[in-house]
Structure formats: structure tokens, C-alpha cells
Amino acid sequence: MIGSLLIANRGEIACRVIRTAQRLGIRTVAVYSDADADALHVRMADEAVHIGPSPVRESYLVGEAIIAAAKDAGAEAIHPGYGFLSENADFAQAVLDAGLVWVGPKPASIRAMGLKDAAKKLMADAGVPVTPGYLGDDQRPERLKAEADAIGYPVLIKAVAGGGGKGMRKVDRADDFADALASCQREAASSFGNDVVLIEKYILSPRHIEVQVFGDGQGNVVHLFERDCSLQRRHQKVIEEAPAPGMDEATRAAVCGAAVRAAQAVDYEGAGTIEFIADASEGLRADRVWFMEMNTRLQVEHPVTEEITGQDLVEWQLRVASGEPLPRRQEELSIHGHAIEARLYAEDPATGFLPSTGVLEHFDLGEEGRIETGVEEGDEISPFYDPMIAKLVVLGDDREEAIGALAGVIDEVEVWPVRTNAGFLFNCLLDDDFGTGEIDTGFIARKLDELVPAPVADEGVWRAAAVIALARDEEDPLAGFRLNAPSQPAVTLSHGSERRRIILADDEDFAPASGFRDEERVVVFYEGQAHEFSLGVRGKVGAAGGDGSIIAPMPGKVTSVDVTAGASVTKGQRLLTLEAMKMEHAMFAPFDGTVTEINVEAGQQVAVEAVLATVELVAV
Known part of the structure; x- marks a missing residue:
């Protein structure tokens, strides 16, 4: 060893x-x-x-x-x-x-599977079905567009060296192809140092099914069954589970067998994942599953495979690298229960999922389930790295039990003042279609408005905030005292633009919510959401579309400027693009108007809250 x-x-x-x-x-x-x-x-x-x-x-x-x-x-x-x-x-x-x-795997195996176009050719030669598309060397924009036109829209542009959802764009119309290609190539060059792309047919009812494979230096290759990673936002996985919902034994045998053959084709050693795209319009069927790519490493979502198989894949990696054979033969591996993982990101769904940075002044992920994190209370979420701060994993006897258990874990998430997507994850898990397994990679995009939690606190949360606010005053004999009136606990709170005076019954409590209070505020955590209440004073009222300043939400680099000063723009028109935390973030016009200022140029580094541009409202 x-x-x-x-x-x-x-x-x-x-x-x-x-x-x-x-x-x-x-x-x-x-x-x-x-x-x-x-x-x-x-x-x-x-x-x-x-x-x-x-x-x-x-x-x-x-x-x-x-x-x-x-x-x-x-x-x-x-x-x-x-x-x-x-x-x-x-x-x-x-x-x-x-x-x-x-x-890890041998360098030759990484090279063989590292470029998506070469890997697909290799898999096709090995008899593994691949999605229709263009894998050619001619990278001229006009050639790529011609191939996309021939394949038929929608198509997917993918960086051949890509991964993690980066360097990937879906194109629905021919008119959008040029802009999408340029953006994809910029992101690919920045993230991977390689702007070469391939074009694939976009499957209209796609499920993302992947198979964990493992090889050793003695010619043995096994699979550890499949995972479903269909819940994605901007091609980035959000919730993963194993086994895949609706997977019958015949389809599982076909898909997992194809994954093993794919690994054998490159003499694979170590942990790897074979990713497939499935057309689930008529359920999962072996003849409608195609190879996409191989990830020649351990995956973010490997814990769900560990949970259903009872194996430690990192231990497997270390033993194989030490020259030992695989710890288990194929017939010794089986599925037990159902596991689900949710990725907790430092991002704010209310602002279009922009990354959130800062010190974790309050950080408590509870004690249930399996928590994989690299931070503790007092640590800082910086703008330099991926915004994922934890993986929340549970194992249940079946899928329904696992969903309920993970929702319970997320309900206990307490993170402040860094914003997270916990409330969004909670809503995903409790969605009726997710519960019945009616999922595909477009699930989040279709339901986004329903899944993003409303920033407004409901009545229960207001009263929970009042309970928390008054809890510290219980030993104060004057708490709730009013001249010429019976003593009754009350507090004035502000939330956003709303201000209320809350009067509580003497024995009122609100057990489902949790939170804390300091000298200025109360923060309530409920169903993954963090609600901030100011004590005794009116909260800040945010600008609501009348302010035309385009503000940098975080430090980053301007990758493109799409308008000039003096240009007329319409609401939602892209003005510029900012690259931060390994992702591109487009900045849009807040209303119809005229661009009066452009304060940056492509390639420029900007600080958080820098005014990038200004749009003046069109007079009516």
C-alpha cells in the first residue's frame, strides 16, 4: 500500500x-x-x-x-x-x-478519452452506439454552422476538451448559432486552453445516465451500476441519484455492459465514468441510449454509488494504484437501496443564481445524512473557485424514502450571510414530477419559475422571526411592557420593503423553523431559505428596474462587450459578458433604453460592485 x-x-x-x-x-x-x-x-x-x-x-x-x-x-x-x-x-x-x-488511469487512456471527438470515433469502432453529430477537424464557423444546419436544430455545441457543464451551448435556431459558438469557444479556451468543438444532435427528451467503471492493472474491469444525473442547470449537475429511476434489468445489463466494453477498449485502470444520453420519450430502452463521453477520474457524484454498493471508491483507487487487484468481482457487487445527492452551491437563485461570496459567519448543515464539505463556520467562500460548498447525500430503502430524507436534511441547512441554493434544491425534491421520476435534462429549465423560492417570507416565517427576536429578552422584566396595558410580547421587524409589529401569544412557538439573532437582525431558516429581518427599523428597499446601472456582482474579467455608448437597447438584450468563478455571466439591459456609458472593455478585470455600464430609460 x-x-x-x-x-x-x-x-x-x-x-x-x-x-x-x-x-x-x-x-x-x-x-x-x-x-x-x-x-x-x-x-x-x-x-x-x-x-x-x-x-x-x-x-x-x-x-x-x-x-x-x-x-x-x-x-x-x-x-x-x-x-x-x-x-x-x-x-x-x-x-x-x-x-x-x-x-488514476494511464496517460494513454486519458488521451484516448480526453477529446470528445476522438473518443466517439473510438467508441463507434468498438461497437458502442454514439449520438449523431459532427466530429470533424474543420473548425471554420461556416463549416460548423453548415453541419449544424444539416443535423437539424436543436443542436449542442460542445468543447472537445470540456467538462463540468463548461464549454457547452444548446442552439435552438440557426440565427443563434454564431453567437453561441463564439461564447462556447471563449469559455472553452479560458477553462481548458482548447477551443475546438463538436456538434451533436440535441435529444428532445434526454436523460443523463452514467455508469461507474473500475479497472486494475491485471486486466479486470467491472461496473458499479448506473447513476441518473438528469437534473441539471446550464448543463451543470444539481441532483444525482442511484440507481436510475425506471431502469429495468434488461436495459441496465445492456448499458452497464456497454460501459465495461468502452473501458476495456482503452485498457482502463482506476475509476472512470462512462456517460450516456438516453431518449426517454418512451421510457429507458437499451436501443435509445448513446455514448456521450468518458470522464477519466472520480466523479463529483461518486458518493451515491458508494452508498448503494457499500464500497469506498477512493480506497479502490488507492489499492489499484498500489498494484492490488480490484477489491470485488462483478458478481460480488449489488444494489442496496436508493441514494440521492444534492449539490449545495454558494449562489443566489433570486438573482439568477449569481455566485455568492464572503465569510460563513453562520454555517450548520445538521447531523443527518452524509455531508461532504470543504468548509467550516468562519471559513470564506472566495471568488476564485467553484461555488459548490457541500454535497448532501442520503440512502433510503427506496426512492420515496430517500427523497423525504434528503428534503429533511436540506430543511436543516443554515448558512449565513453567504446565499445558497438550498431552497431551490428543496423545491426540486418536492416537485410532483420529480417524485414520480418524470425527469429529463430540461426539467429545471421548464420549471424554473416554480422551483426558485419566493424571496418574500410567509406569515409563519414572520412569526418565527418574532419568536427568535424575543427569545433573548425572556429574562428582561420589562420585555413586552406597555404603559396602562397588560404585558404582551411584541417586536417590530422589517423584511425587504415591508415593516410589521408582531404581537405574540404568551405561549407562542414555531418549532419547524430555526434561526439566530444579533443586535441588528434576525435570520430565519425554513425549507432551505434564509430570511433576514431587521430589528426595529425599516429594511433597505432595493432598486426595482428604475436604476440603469449595470453592476458587477463579483470580481471577474469582461470577456465581451456587445454594445456601444449611444446604442438603443431593449429589455433583456445582452450588454456584456463577465467571467467569474469559472463561469460566464451575461449582463442584460433592465429595460428599453439608451446606453449612456460603457466603462469597460473586453479583457478588463473588474472589482465587485463596479459600474460596468449605464442604461437610461426611454422617455414615454
Whole structure:
């Protein structure tokens, strides 16, 4: 067994790997950037090495610095986690050339499956069904558009080196193709250093089905069954589950068998995931499932597979990398129960899911289920990295039980002042169609207005806030005192633009909600939502469309400016695009008007709350 391990990653996956490695008696070495100097993964590891400034391109993507850190710390092996350098074949080869153990597949396998176009050709040759599309070398925009026209809309533009939902655009109309292609290529070049794309037919009732595969250095390959990752927003997975709802044994055998053949075709070692797209218009059928791509690493959603199989996939990785055979044969693996995972992001659904940053002044994810996180109370969510702050995972005897259990976990989420998508996740789980398994990758887009929680607090939350506000005053003999009137507890609260005086009954309580109070505010947590109430004074009233200032919601880089000063614009028209936290965020005109100021140019770095542009309302 490997004696010492450097984890070339950060956040929850670094903490996840450290826990298993330490359980196996392996000494762990963390790496960290300036922003992560006090991060949880650094505190958990036996040793930690600084590798550079906060931006990933100057730290976690610098392979030479990571290999040097491993050598300096005396580590025998490097585990890449997921993202960053985990699917970089050159880095994997450099690790091996440095005399270190690479906890992952062989560089040749990564290369074979790393580019989506080459992987699809390889799979087609191996008899694995692939989706119709264009995989050619001719990347001229006119050629790509001609191919899309021939395939028929809608189509999907995908970066060949992409992953994690980045470098991907759905195009519904020929007129939208050029803009979508340019945006996709910019994001792909920024995220992966490669702007080459492929074109695929977009399946109208798609389910995202993936199969966990594992190989060792002795020719053995097994699958650990399938996961369903159909609930996605902007191609980024939000809720994942295993096994897939509605999967019959015959279809499971066909899909999982195809996944094993795909892994065998590249002589695969270690953990990998074969991703399929299924046309679920008539349910899951073996003849309507096509290969999409292979992820040559551990997946974010691997815990649901661990939960239903009872296996530790990180332990499997470490044992295989140490030269051991697979811990289980195929016939020794089976499914027990149903597992669901929800990704808790530092983002605000009420503002179009813009990332939220800051210090976690209050952070409590409860004690139920399996919580995978890389932060604790007092840690900071920075603008430099992916906004996922935790994975919430449960195992139930069946799907209905798992849904209820996960909704209960999310109901107990308490995060402040950083905003999260917990309320959105809660609504997804309790949606009737999700409950019956009527899901596809367009589920969230179709139901977005229903799934995004209303920012307005209901009557129960107002009264819960009053209970919390008055709880600290119980020992005050003057609490609730009014001249010439019976004593009765009361408090004045403001929420958004609304102000109320709440009078409580002497014995009133509100058990379903939780929260806290400080000298200025009360925060109530209910069904994943965080509601802030100001004490005794009117809350701030936000600008509601009359203010034409386009404000940067976070630090980032302007990637495109689509209008000029003096231009007439219509409500919802894109003005510019900002890249932050590894994603592109389009900024739109708030109303019909005239652009009076453009204060930035493409390539410019901007600070949070910088005024990027100004639109003046058209006089009526």
C-alpha cells in the first residue's frame, strides 16, 4: 500500500480523499494557494505545502509546482481529485516520469478519452452506439454552422476538451448559432486552453445516465451500476441519484455492459465514468441510449454509488494504484437501496443564481445524512473557485424514502450571510414530477419559475422571526411592557420593503423553523431559505428596474462587450459578458433604453460592485 499521498486539489474532494487515506494509515500532504492558506483540507492533512497565488492558473493548475511539492514533502503518490489536472495526460505522465505513483488511469487512456471527438470515433469502432453529430477537424464557423444546419436544430455545441457543464451551448435556431459558438469557444479556451468543438444532435427528451467503471492493472474491469444525473442547470449537475429511476434489468445489463466494453477498449485502470444520453420519450430502452463521453477520474457524484454498493471508491483507487487487484468481482457487487445527492452551491437563485461570496459567519448543515464539505463556520467562500460548498447525500430503502430524507436534511441547512441554493434544491425534491421520476435534462429549465423560492417570507416565517427576536429578552422584566396595558410580547421587524409589529401569544412557538439573532437582525431558516429581518427599523428597499446601472456582482474579467455608448437597447438584450468563478455571466439591459456609458472593455478585470455600464430609460 502507498505510504504517503499528496492530494493535488482543494475543497470537499481533498477532504474526502484525506479521510480515506488516513483511515488506511497513509500520510497525507495537502497543497494550497494564498486564498486557501487556512482552508479545511489544509488543517486536516498531516502536512501542507504552498504552491502559489490564488488564481488556479497560478497554483492548482501548475503541474510543476505540485510535483515539486510532492517531492519536497516526501510523498510517494499523487491523487488529483476531480477537475483541475485530473484529466491532464501530460501531467499524469510528468508524475510518472518524476518517479511518483499516479492515482488514476494511464496517460494513454486519458488521451484516448480526453477529446470528445476522438473518443466517439473510438467508441463507434468498438461497437458502442454514439449520438449523431459532427466530429470533424474543420473548425471554420461556416463549416460548423453548415453541419449544424444539416443535423437539424436543436443542436449542442460542445468543447472537445470540456467538462463540468463548461464549454457547452444548446442552439435552438440557426440565427443563434454564431453567437453561441463564439461564447462556447471563449469559455472553452479560458477553462481548458482548447477551443475546438463538436456538434451533436440535441435529444428532445434526454436523460443523463452514467455508469461507474473500475479497472486494475491485471486486466479486470467491472461496473458499479448506473447513476441518473438528469437534473441539471446550464448543463451543470444539481441532483444525482442511484440507481436510475425506471431502469429495468434488461436495459441496465445492456448499458452497464456497454460501459465495461468502452473501458476495456482503452485498457482502463482506476475509476472512470462512462456517460450516456438516453431518449426517454418512451421510457429507458437499451436501443435509445448513446455514448456521450468518458470522464477519466472520480466523479463529483461518486458518493451515491458508494452508498448503494457499500464500497469506498477512493480506497479502490488507492489499492489499484498500489498494484492490488480490484477489491470485488462483478458478481460480488449489488444494489442496496436508493441514494440521492444534492449539490449545495454558494449562489443566489433570486438573482439568477449569481455566485455568492464572503465569510460563513453562520454555517450548520445538521447531523443527518452524509455531508461532504470543504468548509467550516468562519471559513470564506472566495471568488476564485467553484461555488459548490457541500454535497448532501442520503440512502433510503427506496426512492420515496430517500427523497423525504434528503428534503429533511436540506430543511436543516443554515448558512449565513453567504446565499445558497438550498431552497431551490428543496423545491426540486418536492416537485410532483420529480417524485414520480418524470425527469429529463430540461426539467429545471421548464420549471424554473416554480422551483426558485419566493424571496418574500410567509406569515409563519414572520412569526418565527418574532419568536427568535424575543427569545433573548425572556429574562428582561420589562420585555413586552406597555404603559396602562397588560404585558404582551411584541417586536417590530422589517423584511425587504415591508415593516410589521408582531404581537405574540404568551405561549407562542414555531418549532419547524430555526434561526439566530444579533443586535441588528434576525435570520430565519425554513425549507432551505434564509430570511433576514431587521430589528426595529425599516429594511433597505432595493432598486426595482428604475436604476440603469449595470453592476458587477463579483470580481471577474469582461470577456465581451456587445454594445456601444449611444446604442438603443431593449429589455433583456445582452450588454456584456463577465467571467467569474469559472463561469460566464451575461449582463442584460433592465429595460428599453439608451446606453449612456460603457466603462469597460473586453479583457478588463473588474472589482465587485463596479459600474460596468449605464442604461437610461426611454422617455414615454
